[in-house]
Amino acid sequence: xxxxxxxxxxxxxxEGYAVGAFNVNNMEIIQGIMEAAxxxxxxxxxxxxxxxxxxxxxxxxxxxxxAALDETDHPLALHLDHGQDFEICxxxxxxxxxxxxxxxxxxxxxxxxxxxxxxxxxxxxxGVVVEAELGRLAGxxxxxxxxxxxxxxPDQAVEFVERTxxxxxxxxxxxxxxxxxxxxxxxxxxxxxxxISNMLPEFPIVLHGSSSVPQEFVEMANKYGGDIGSAKxxxxxLLRKAxxxxxxxxxxxxxxxxxxxxxxxxxxxxxxxxxxxRQYLKPARQAVKDMVQHKIKHVLGCSNKI
Ligand code: G3H
Ligand code: 13P
Ligand code: ZN
Numbered sequence: 001x002x003x004x005x006x007x008x009x010x011x012x013x014x015e016g017y018a019v020g021a022f023n024v025n026n027m028e029i030i031q032g033i034m035e036a037a038x039x040x041x042x043x044x045x046x047x048x049x050x051x052x053x054x055x056x057x058x059x060x061x062x063x064x065x066x067a068a069l070d071e072t073d074h075p076l077a078l079h080l081d082h083g084q085d086f087e088i089c090x091x092x093x094x095x096x097x098x099x100x101x102x103x104x105x106x107x108x109x110x111x112x113x114x115x116x117x118x119x120x121x122x123x124x125x126x127g128v129v130v131e132a133e134l135g136r137l138a139g140x141x142x143x144x145x146x147x148x149x150x151x152x153x154p155d156q157a158v159e160f161v162e163r164t165x166x167x168x169x170x171x172x173x174x175x176x177x178x179x180x181x182x183x184x185x186x187x188x189x190x191x192x193x194x195x196i197s198n199m200l201p202e203f204p205i206v207l208h209g210s211s212s213v214p215q216e217f218v219e220m221a222n223k224y225g226g227d228i229g230s231a232k233x234x235x236x237x238l239l240r241k242a243x244x245x246x247x248x249x250x251x252x253x254x255x256x257x258x259x260x261x262x263x264x265x266x267x268x269x270x271x272x273x274x275x276x277x278r279q280y281l282k283p284a285r286q287a288v289k290d291m292v293q294h295k296i297k298h299v300l301g302c303s304n305k306i
Contacts, residue, residue: 003075004098004129008043009168009204009248017301018243021045021206022292023081023253025052027064028281029260032288034068037076040296040303044074045099045249047081050088062095075306079131081251089119093128101131101170109134109156116164124165131249134160135172137209154195161200168204168249171196175209179218179231179254186235188242197246204248211254212236212299214291220262224269231258236299243301250300256288263287 005019012019024030024046037044046068048061056064065078079099080092089100102119104112116132123130135152152171161169173189175181197205213233221228239250267280274280297303 001073001075002069002096002098003077004127005045005077005079005204005249006129006167008045008077010202011305012043012243012248012302013202013204013246015305016244017305018207018239018247018250019043019045019302020292020295020300021047021079021081021249021251022256023047023049023052023251024061024065025055028285029256029288030064030068032285033256033292034072034074036289036292036296038072038074040293041306042296042300042302042304043306044076045079046076047079047101047251048092048097049081049253050084052081058095083119086115086118086122089130090122093123093126097128099129099131101133103133103170105133105136105170105172109160113160113163116160116166120165120167129167131168131170131206132160132164132166133170133206133208137172138176151189151192152196154192154199157196158199161203168206169200170206170208173207175207175234177209177254179211179213179228179233179258181209181211181213181234182232186232186238188234188238190241190245193242193245193247200246203246205246206249206251207239207242207247208251210234210239210250211252211258212239213254213258217255217258217262221258221265224262224265226261226265228258239299240301252295255291255295259287259291260284 022033077099078097082103083089092100102116120130136150173193211233213231218231263284264280
């Protein structure tokens with residue numbers, strides 16, 4: 001069944017683990033994630049970005065997720081990732097999503113509050129939960145990690161949550177999107193996280209940009225003709241620690257891309273005669289499953305939590 005995230009987060013908060021929110025773009029990704037979550041009996045969020053809607057088409061992506069819901073009785077939340085404006089959030093709420101994100105992190109404080117509030121009002125009337133964002137993560141475009149100055153301000157976070165009524169809040173404490181998160185040592189601002197978490201008791205915090213960029217995939221991709229250089233992600237122990245400070249949702253996309261691509265590159269190198277997509281998409285799907293299962297068990301800590 002399709003569910004919201006309220007109970008999911010309440011339990012995660014209480015028990016000190018996090019729920020994985022995985023970005024989905026095609027059938028193999030959805031199937032790989034579903035298999036892992038089912039085997040682990042893990043709470044699950046599948047999230048769809050604007051890019052995913054453009055790539056697969058809104059109807060295809062929704063129907064693929066419906067297929068996942070039809071095939072199993074595994075509960076999952078369907079979430080809009082990085083909704084850019086009220087309209088896209090409204091479309092997804094009307095289209096059956098159980099959770100949406102309004103990402104006003106690029107707006108000024110008051111404007112972010114105003115639109116978040118508007119989304120919250122529309123969503124709550126329809127039983128849908130809302131994630132908002134305060135502070136700004138460096139994008140992959142920037143290829144640099146966030147500056148201190150755009151990390152989330154704890155006092156503003158409290159005011160933001162009170163005034164908007166949002167159900168969860170994405171904050172900036174040093175993570176960033178993409179495969180190149182750190183040039184030097186990987187570091188998150190735990191002091192800030194702890195402060196925000198203490199000032200917002202029982203309130204679920206969200207971490208974007210939380211792929212770990214497993215070096216086995218980077219090395220595999222590079223060994224078999226890739227060129228993804230010195231990619232670096234958030235170390236797993238830092239994510240585990242974050243989950244004990246009120247972080248209830250951890251977003252992962254890049255690691256799915258890396259797992260699939262490294263596996264396909266290896267497959268092509270070892271099987272130059274193969275041209276049936278099923279031959280290389282099958283191991284790619286398996287690699288997504290194995291990676292997600294590892295996260296659930298050893299990073300998020302959410303096995304057997306449904
Ligand atoms: O936050 C970004 C996610 O990784 C989604 O990426 O917009 O390329 O689908 P995308
Ligand atoms: P990664 O690029 O670290 O996987 O982050 C994904 C994300 O935050 C999706 O919203
Ligand atoms: Zn994100």
